[in-house]
Amino acid sequence: MTQSLLEVEDLAIHYPVRRGLFQALGRRPRSVVHAVDGVSFHLGRGEMVAVVGASGCGKSTTASAICGLVRPTAGSVRLDGEEISRLSERGRRPIRRRVQMIYQDPYESLDPLCRVRDILEEPMLIHGIGDSKAARVTLIEETLERSGLSPATAFLDRYPHELSGGQRQRVAIAAALVLDPDVLLADEPVSMLDVSVRAGVLTLLDTLRKDRDTAILMITHDLSTAAHFADRIVVMYLGKIVEQGPAHDVVHDPRHPYTKALLSAVPQRERT
Numbered sequence: 470m471t472q473s474l475l476e477v478e479d480l481a482i483h484y485p486v487r488r489g490l491f492q493a494l495g496r497r498p499r500s501v502v503h504a505v506d507g508v509s510f511h512l513g514r515g516e517m518v519a520v521v522g523a524s525g526c527g528k529s530t531t532a533s534a535i536c537g538l539v540r541p542t543a544g545s546v547r548l549d550g551e552e553i554s555r556l557s558e559r560g561r562r563p564i565r566r567r568v569q570m571i572y573q574d575p576y577e578s579l580d581p582l583c584r585v586r587d588i589l590e591e592p593m594l595i596h597g598i599g600d601s602k603a604a605r606v607t608l609i610e611e612t613l614e615r616s617g618l619s620p621a622t623a624f625l626d627r628y629p630h631e632l633s634g635g636q637r638q639r640v641a642i643a644a645a646l647v648l649d650p651d652v653l654l655a656d657e658p659v660s661m662l663d664v665s666v667r668a669g670v671l672t673l674l675d676t677l678r679k680d681r682d683t684a685i686l687m688i689t690h691d692l693s694t695a696a697h698f699a700d701r702i703v704v705m706y707l708g709k710i711v712e713q714g715p716a717h718d719v720v721h722d723p724r725h726p727y728t729k730a731l732l733s734a735v736p737q738r739e740r741t
């Protein structure tokens with residue numbers, strides 16, 4: 470098999486549980502939450518893979534391990550063949566540019582005190598992108614336009630509270646795109662948005678991967694969104710993958726009872 474851009478293999482993440490008396494006594498925890506166990510999948514350039522499953526099944530924890538926020542208990546995460554899940558802060562720096570996360574809630578992920586231009590310029594400054602202020606502003610404007618915020622000049626000096634929810638999420642996406650990442654981890658990117666603007670944001674992500682070859686891992690509760698946009702679907706249940714495959718196969722010929730149960734909640738016409 471040829472090497473994929475991102476390869477997650479046998480990933481396990483166990484969180485210690487500290488509660489009640491144990492916590493008060495400062496004693497070692499006696500149990501752990503197996504948030505993720507034995508999870509393996511891959512993601513190629515320009516591919517969109519959707520991770521679906523009920524709340525608490527380990528979707529966000531998996532994404533957190535990929536972007537380095539959580540250290541795996543076992544297993545590996547490789548980017549272009551390089552193990553990235555146990556790097557030092559310093560070793561992680563170049564990876565941080567290549568793997569970007571988009572969060573569910575654009576109200577929380579954007580600094581309310583920063584204007585749009587600053588929100589996009591900050592990651593560029595951190596990663597040394599753009600030789601001059603003028604070069605950075607040009608890239609910021611191009612990226613805003615590409616993210617559907619047009620004309621860019623109308624958005625540069627706005628604060629997050631002066632934007633709609635959909636526009637805010639587009640700014641969050643643009644702030645990831647200025648770094649030209651190889652992988653975007655989109656954790657429920659539209660679930661906090663009004664239904665009327667969801668399709669626009671999902672279409673933006675879809676365009677990105679087609680035009681820029683960006684690989685997208687999209688976490689969602691919504692199997693019909695996954696069926697519509699993803700190439701492949703990974704179904705998680707209680708920390709494990711119970712089924713994965715091409716989106717069409719998973720949706721039209723599900724093998725696992727849990728996938729069947731998830732599908733039973735999706736109207737037939739939405740299983741495109």
Ligand SMILES: Nc1ncnc2c1ncn2[C@@H]1O[C@H](COP(=O)(O)OP(=O)(O)OP(=O)(O)O)[C@@H](O)[C@H]1O
Nearest residue numbers: 484485502504522523524525526527528529530531
């Ligand atoms: N920092 C933590 N410490 C302890 N347990 C945690 C921690 N983060 C998550 N968990 C637990 O790990 C499990 C998986 O959580 P996770 O957030 O990955 O699920 P999820 O599928 O993304 O859920 P949701 O769709 O609600 O965001 C849950 O049982 C959760 O309570």
